[in-house]
Amino acid sequence: MIILSIETSCDETAVAIVEFKKGSAKVLANIVSSQVKMHSNFGGVVPSLASRMHLKNITPILKKAFQNAKINKKKIDFVAVTNGPGLIPALMVGVGAAKALAYGLEKPLIGIHHIEGHIYANWLKKLNAENNKLWEAEFPIICLTVSGGHTQIILMKKDLNYKVLGETLDDAVGEAFDKVAKLLELGYPGGPVIEKMAKEGDEEKIKFPRPMMNSMDYNFSFSGLKTAVLYEVKARKEIDNQYKQDVAASFQRAAFDVLVSKTIKAAEKHKVKNIVLGGGVSANKKLQKLLAGAIKSNLSACGFSFPVSRLTSDNALMIAIAAYHHVEKNKGIKDWKSVQADANLKLK
Ligand code: KG4
Ligand code: ZN
Numbered sequence: 001m002i003i004l005s006i007e008t009s010c011d012e013t014a015v016a017i018v019e020f021k022k023g024s025a026k027v028l029a030n031i032v033s034s035q036v037k038m039h040s041n042f043g044g045v046v047p048s049l050a051s052r053m054h055l056k057n058i059t060p061i062l063k064k065a066f067q068n069a070k071i072n073k074k075k076i077d078f079v080a081v082t083n084g085p086g087l088i089p090a091l092m093v094g095v096g097a098a099k100a101l102a103y104g105l106e107k108p109l110i111g112i113h114h115i116e117g118h119i120y121a122n123w124l125k126k127l128n129a130e131n132n133k134l135w136e137a138e139f140p141i142i143c144l145t146v147s148g149g150h151t152q153i154i155l156m157k158k159d160l161n162y163k164v165l166g167e168t169l170d171d172a173v174g175e176a177f178d179k180v181a182k183l184l185e186l187g188y189p190g191g192p193v194i195e196k197m198a199k200e201g202d203e204e205k206i207k208f209p210r211p212m213m214n215s216m217d218y219n220f221s222f223s224g225l226k227t228a229v230l231y232e233v234k235a236r237k238e239i240d241n242q243y244k245q246d247v248a249a250s251f252q253r254a255a256f257d258v259l260v261s262k263t264i265k266a267a268e269k270h271k272v273k274n275i276v277l278g279g280g281v282s283a284n285k286k287l288q289k290l291l292a293g294a295i296k297s298n299l300s301a302c303g304f305s306f307p308v309s310r311l312t313s314d315n316a317l318m319i320a321i322a323a324y325h326h327v328e329k330n331k332g333i334k335d336w337k338s339v340q341a342d343a344n345l346k347l348k
Helices: 036-040 047-069 088-105 114-123 173-183 190-199 223-235 241-269 285-298 317-329
Strands: 002-007 012-021 024-034 078-084 109-113 141-146 151-156 163-167 274-278 303-305
Touching: 002 047, 002 088, 002 317, 012 047, 012 317, 024 047, 024 317, 036 047, 047 088, 078 088, 078 114, 078 317, 088 109, 109 114, 109 317, 114 141, 114 151, 114 274, 114 317, 141 241, 151 241, 163 241, 173 190, 173 223, 173 241, 190 241, 190 285, 223 241, 241 285, 274 285, 285 303
Parallel strands: 002 078, 078 109, 141 274, 274 303
Antiparallel strands: 002 012, 012 024, 141 151, 151 163
C-alpha cells in the first residue's frame, strides 16, 4: 500500500511517499522545504508569507517526490494531509493540494491531526533502512508533545486512541524558547540556539520559577517563566555571552523540570508501558536525557521513545505513518469532499 502525504501546517512544505507492507515501511520520498530563513527576518512565522511560499513550493515538491519515488502517480493508494491544527492560510494550501490529488487520482483522502503525526514519528525507528519494521508499541503510553504550538500530556490506551490529560494554559514550551531567544537577541527559531548556549551555561546560576510544578493536574504554564526571564534580563546591566549562556541554561532547566515531573506523574498514575516524546522541542538532547534519567529512577519497567532526529520537526513522513495506522484501523478514511482544514482541530 502506497501513501502520499502532505504537511503544510506551519513553515515547512513537506511531501512524503511511503510504501507500507504488513507493519513495515519503505520511504520512497521524503522532502521537507523549510521557510525558516525567510521568517527569521521577522522574528517568527508570518502566516500570509508562509501561505504564499507553500503555494509556490507545493507543486514542484510534489513533482520532485514522484521523481524520487520513481513511481507512477496511479500507484498511490491513499492521500493523507495534515488538516489541523495550525495556521489556517498555511493548512489550506496542503489540504487544497491533497484534495486535488485525491480527486484526480480517484483515491481516498485521510485528514491527520498534526500532533498525531508528531506522536507516530516514533513508530519509524530508522530513516534510511530499505524496509523498516514499524515499532510494535505496548500500550498504555503517555505522550509528551512539545512544539511551537503545543504542550500536552496525552494518554494512549491503544492505537489512535487519545485522551489529553493536560496542556499548557498559555504559551507552548517551544514558543517560550523562541521568545527567550528573541529577548537574548539570539534569532529565530529559539530552540536549537538556546540548547546550544545552555550547554556552556550554568543551569543553577539563576533561580527561575517552575510554574505549576506542584499543581494537582497535568497542565502547564510557560508565560510566567518567560516574564521572569524578561525581568531578569531587563534588570541586568551588562549582558555578555557568559550571562546569555547562564540565562539559557537556567531557563531551559526550569522549563524541562516541569515537563519531566508532570510526565512522570502521569505515567505512574496510569501505569504505562512506554513514554513517547514528540514535536519540535523533542530534538533537545537535554530534555531527552532528563526524561530518560527520571524514567530510570522512577519507572524502571517503562520504555522511552523519541523520534529519530530528522523526524522531530515538521515533516510529511510522520503524517504518512499516522495515516497507515488509520488505514489499518479503518478510521477516518474519507473522500476528497469531506476533509477540511481546521486551525483548531481537536485530537480525537
Ligand atoms: O513541531 P515543530 O517543528 O513545529 C510546530 O508544530 O510548532 O516545533 C517547532 C518548535 C519551535 O518553537 C522551536 O524553537 C522548537 O520547536 N525547537 C526546539 C529545539 N528544536 C526546535 N526547542 C528546544 N530545543 C531544541 N533543540
Ligand atoms: Zn509540529
